[in-house]
Amino acid sequence: MSDSKAKHPPHDDEHAQKPSRRRFLQSAAATVAISAAPLARAQQPAVATSTPAVAPPPAAAPLMPVHLTINGRPYALQLEARTTLLDALREYAGLTGTKKGCDRGQCGACTVIANGKRINSCLTLAVMHGGESVTTVEGLASGENLSAVQRAFIEHDAFQCGFCTPGQLCSATALLDEYRAGDASAVTANVRARPPQLSADEIRERMSGNLCRCGAYTNIVAAVSAVASNKA
CATH class of the missing domain: 1.10.150.120 ([2Fe-2S]-binding domain)
Structure with a gap:
């Protein structure tokens, strides 16, 4: 009888050595949860951060009245103080004969005659010539008669x-x-x-x-x- 007990252990001991079905399911569920945690964190929407305040654009420079006599005709222009004589002629007076070449005073394409003296109009400000007489290429001819x-x-x-x-x-x-x-x-x-x-x-x-x-x-x-x- 003692030999029979040695060869065939009781059923309670066999169940103690094998994991139960409930424990197996709990372990599997825990493993899945641990594996899915990083993915869940990666898919979470980013926390909205506050938008930094944007500085307002600088106020436009005030306009100044500039009176010029261009090719014998009076012009009353409203210009910023930093407007060059070249830009005043082309953009405000509509006299596009004067060309903007290098815009550095090196090529002479913008040469005009101010009070009888030739100057590079890209290197001087329009406000510096208020009240002066300026001659551009449009003013060299007398009507239809070329100079x-x-x-x-x-x-x-x-x-x-x-x-x-x-x-x-x-x-x-x-x-x-x-x-x-x-x-x-x-x-x-x-x-x-x-x-x-x-x-x-x-x-x-x-x-x-x-x-x-x-x-x-x-x-x-x-x-x-x-x-x-x-x-x-």
């Missing part, structure tokens, strides 16, 4: 693309007036006396502030020389 400089540029083919031509024309016009007034240049031999003639070297030096990307310099010099010879 002598304009005719000479056409006759000597002194332009190609034409972008620099308005500045070249204004510069050449002022150059001739400066020469007749006796103004010297860097190549003038005797600065106390006007040169007897406007030589090619004089013209090149006096026109050196106006660049031509097409390279029409030889014809420009010929055109200015022709006008200077006729008006000497």
